[in-house]
Amino acid sequence: MNENRYIKSNLKSKKIVWEEEKPIRWSYMKILREFSTLKKEYPVNPYAEVYQMRDNMWAIFTETLDGAGDPWMYLIDGPKKAMLIDTGFGVGDLKGLVKEIVKDKPLIVACTHAHYDHAYGNAQFEEIYCSKCEVQRMNAINNDKIWDYLFDENGKPKWTEFDRNDLIKYQPYKITGVADGHRFDLGDGYEVEAVLLPGHTPGQCGYLDLYNMTLFSGDTSGISKAKPGELCAENCTVLASRNAFKKLQPRFKDITGVFPGHGALDVSSVSLQYHLDACEAILKDPENYDTCKERYMPSTNTTRKILMKNIHQGTAIRYTLDTVR
Ligand SMILES: [Zn+2]
Numbered sequence: 611m612n613e614n615r616y617i618k619s620n621l622k623s624k625k626i627v628w629e630e631e632k633p634i635r636w637s638y639m640k641i642l643r644e645f646s647t648l649k650k651e652y653p654v655n656p657y658a659e660v661y662q663m664r665d666n667m668w669a670i671f672t673e674t675l676d677g678a679g680d681p682w683m684y685l686i687d688g689p690k691k692a693m694l695i696d697t698g699f700g701v702g703d704l705k706g707l708v709k710e711i712v713k714d715k716p717l718i719v720a721c722t723h724a725h726y727d728h729a730y731g732n733a734q735f736e737e738i739y740c741s742k743c744e745v746q747r748m749n750a751i752n753n754d755k756i757w758d759y760l761f762d763e764n765g766k767p768k769w770t771e772f773d774r775n776d777l778i779k780y781q782p783y784k785i786t787g788v789a790d791g792h793r794f795d796l797g798d799g800y801e802v803e804a805v806l807l808p809g810h811t812p813g814q815c816g817y818l819d820l821y822n823m824t825l826f827s828g829d830t831s832g833i834s835k836a837k838p839g840e841l842c843a844e845n846c847t848v849l850a851s852r853n854a855f856k857k858l859q860p861r862f863k864d865i866t867g868v869f870p871g872h873g874a875l876d877v878s879s880v881s882l883q884y885h886l887d888a889c890e891a892i893l894k895d896p897e898n899y900d901t902c903k904e905r906y907m908p909s910t911n912t913t914r915k916i917l918m919k920n921i922h923q924g925t926a927i928r929y930t931l932d933t934v935r
Pocket residue numbers: 723725728810829
C-alpha cells in the first residue's frame with residue numbers, strides 16, 4: 611500500500627491498494643473528503659459518503675473495490691420522481707440510502723455505462739436505463755458472477771476490504787436502452803436528457819439535468835477498444851468522443867456544472883471544451899502524446915500500453931493507436 615495516498619474516512623470499506631492517481635485529483639479528493647462541510651454519512655449505508663451539491667441533487671461517493679478509481683453516483687430529487695445515475699459496485703444498501711434522501715418517490719435508475727464501478731449495483735433495482743448502444747454490455751453483467759474477481763482463492767478481497775455479506779443479493783433486472791436525446795420526465799416539466807458521450811464504452815452516456823443544467827458525464831477520458839462484432843463498436847474511438855462533444859458544444863455555455871464519474875465534481879463547463887481540444891489534438895497527430903504507461907486491467911487480467919494526451923487543467927485522454935479512429 612502506498613501510505614502517501616491515504617485519505618482519512620469513516621467508511622466500512624478499507625483500501626488495501628491505492629491507485630497512483632494524478633496528484634491534482636488526489637489532493638482534490640483528500641480535501642473534499644476530509645474537510646468538506648457538505649459531507650453527510652447515513653448509518654443505513656456505511657460504504658457511502660453523501661455530498662449535497664444542489665438544492666435537489668446529491669453526489670454519492672464510494673471507494674473502489676478493484677484498485678481503479680473511486681466512482682461517483684448522483685441522485686436528483688425531481689417534482690414527482692427521483693433519478694439515480696449509476697449504481698456503484700453493489701456493496702452496501704444503496705436503495706435504502708436513496709430512500710432516506712428522497713423518501714418514497716418513484717425512482718428512475720440510469721447507468722452511464724456497464725463498468726463494474728458504475729453498474730454492478732444494478733441488481734437491487736427492477737429496471738435500469740442506459741444507452742441503446744450499451745445494452746449488450748449491460749446484459750453481459752446481468753448475472754451473479756460479476757463480483758468473483760474481487761476475491762482471491764481464499765475468498766479474501768484483493769484490493770479493498772469489505773464484508774462479503776454486504777454485497778447485494780443478485781436478482782435479474784430489466785434493461786431498457788434509450789436513444790441519444792431521450793428525455794426522462796421527473797414530473798411538472800422537469801426533464802433529464804440522455805447525451806451519448808461514447809469512446810470509453812460503445813454506449814457511455816451522460817445525463818443532462820435540463821432544470822439545473824448540470825451534466826453527469828460519466829467516464830469520458832479513457833478510450834477503450836471495443837470487442838470485435840460488438841454493438842456500436844465504432845463508438846469506441848477518440849473520433850467518436852470528439853464528434854459527441856462537438857455536437858454538444860453549442861450548449862457548453864449553458865451548463866452550470868459538470869459531474870463526472872470520478873474525481874473533481876461541479877467542474878466548469880470549460881472543461882468540456884478542453885476535452886474537445888485534446889481529442890482534436892490526438893486526431894491531428896496520434897503519435898504526439900504527452901505520456902505513456904503500462905496499465906494493468908484487473909477486469910481482464912491484461913496489461914496494455916496506454917498513451918495519454920493531457921487535458922488542459924484536467925486529467926488526460928487515455929488511448930491506444932488502434933482506438934483513434
Ligand atoms: Zn468506466
